[in-house]
Amino acid sequence: MKTVALAVTDGMLHFELALAYEVFGADLTHLADPWYSLVVCGPGPVRAGRFLLEPDHGLDRLPRAGTVIVPGLADVDEDPPADLVQAVRAAHDAGARVASLCTGAFVLAAAGLLDGRRATTHWSHTRALAERHPDVRVDPDVLYVDNGSVLTSAGKAAAMDLCLHLVRLDHGSSVANAVARRLVVPPHRDGGQAQFVTTPVPAPGNHPLADLFPWVIERLDHPLTVEDLARQARMSSRNLTRHFRSVTGTTPLQWLLTQRIRHAQELLETTDDGVDAIAAATGMGTATTLRRHFNRTVGVPPDAYRRTFRSRHHGSGETVGGS
Template identity: 50%
Template sequence: MHTVAVLAFEGVVAFDLAVPCQAFSAAWHSDGTPRYEVRVCGDQDVTATAVGVPSFRVRCEFPLDAAADADTIVVPGLARHAQPPGPRVLELLRTAAGNGARIASICTGAFVLAAAGLLDGLRATTHWRAAQDLARSHPRVTVDPAVLFVDNGQVLTSAGAAAGLDLCLHMIRTDHGAAAAAGAARTVVMPPQRDGEQAQFIRHPAPRSDGPTLQSTLQWMHENLHLPLTLGDIARHAHVSVRSLNRQFQAQTGTTPRKWLLTARLDRARELLETTDLPVERIAALAGFGSPVTLRSHFASRIGPSPSSYRATFRLQRQVRP
């Protein structure tokens, strides 16, 4: 079983500590057995914080050394990010990375990875408020404050707070596919934040809850991806003009209706490729692309491999992982 070790040290941000525990524990096989063993690792009781205020004590079930043989190590954020944990933690991370473990950080946990030298020469992100500090204190790291997460393969970083969930669901999807990530997302009650074969992908957050939202229209769009939806169709469902639709979409989702549709359709196509034996022609129709040529074109520009290659690669990974 894939082991995920979540490090707990003095001053750890409570939300960041809980996120990977919840997300990975929510990923189950179809028979109800867990896909991951999750360990919270630390040498002693530690003080966890919320918004920088000491809140409660956390008693670790596993010692720090129990993280040494983990397949994935997650480093949560620190309330005082300028003061990373001691050399023992940094050495553990270097050794684990050298042994092939996947290393991920949430929020200001990126400072710990940077202090260990794991981000040198790489692109990384962290909470936007701390991005300038990270760039200034670690000039060999290319800091991108605008994204939700960055996946460099073995080393991954995420922005603050809820972006940690995006990153964890992304790792679940990388390990087990779209269906597993969607199942975990349903359990933690958020939309799945999935990515393709590229280094980083942003899926925009759900609409704001203050004032009128497009939530029902987004749900309707998702249920009708197979139809040739036009801007006029979407605007009529939302009871707004096309101009107002574009404005509200940008404000509430951070993207346009067309781009949202393309991302949702690619997600649908990928899930069908992973979980069914349907021919590519049928998948193109069900996902709303109309023709296999259009599906292949979007796969090439957004994901990389052809749909058939994607399916073959995913199946090979599923055969090898056990």
């Protein structure tokens, strides 16, 4: 079983730390077996807000983890602790996948892991990150950035998005969706969506599109238009677009395309259906259209995506939990 290590120090943000613990530390072997083995690594007892945390191991344990997660720091005006920075750099050098949540990006930047790379953090700290680390290509307008072995997220809800993204990479879309349902959060937010939205993670029933979302998900095989969605929501297309921007940070058509791609990923992972059948089931129409959108969104063609996930999850019978 691959190990996920939480790298902690005094002054960590307890929300980001707790959500990472909930995703990777809960016993979810009924969803994927083996699940992650979570360890908490720090220099000693550390304080996160009003909570006192006793780590399982010292920071020297980080290089033996498959994935290292660095939660946010409450105070980014001071340089992050040197021992934490050195340990995170050593873990990356040893081959660990390193991900930061919120202002944890300042630790990755101090370790030199973001030099020449695109990265993000909480929108209110993106300017400070760019000024302090000019070699980092800071993107203030996204939820998270995946550079392969190095990942960064914006704050709060976006940290959950990145954790679910890691689960999706390791265990597939259906498992990530099941984790999201367990936590009662939507599984459909891509990293490229805007991070500053009125309702980052809308709870069911508390916004004008609450009934529309499940209606669309059940009809992804239909050639839906903005007008179709507006008619179902009983509002004008202009009002629909405004509400979509407020709730999801994106447009109705982009959101719809994201749902189609997500559904295609799940079908590629869990069925033997051909690309033509999957194109029809996801409302893409033709295999050519599916391949174009899938390649542009996911970065690989559907056939290559299927081979990758089949080899990970079906070839040896072993589930990949880190990199």
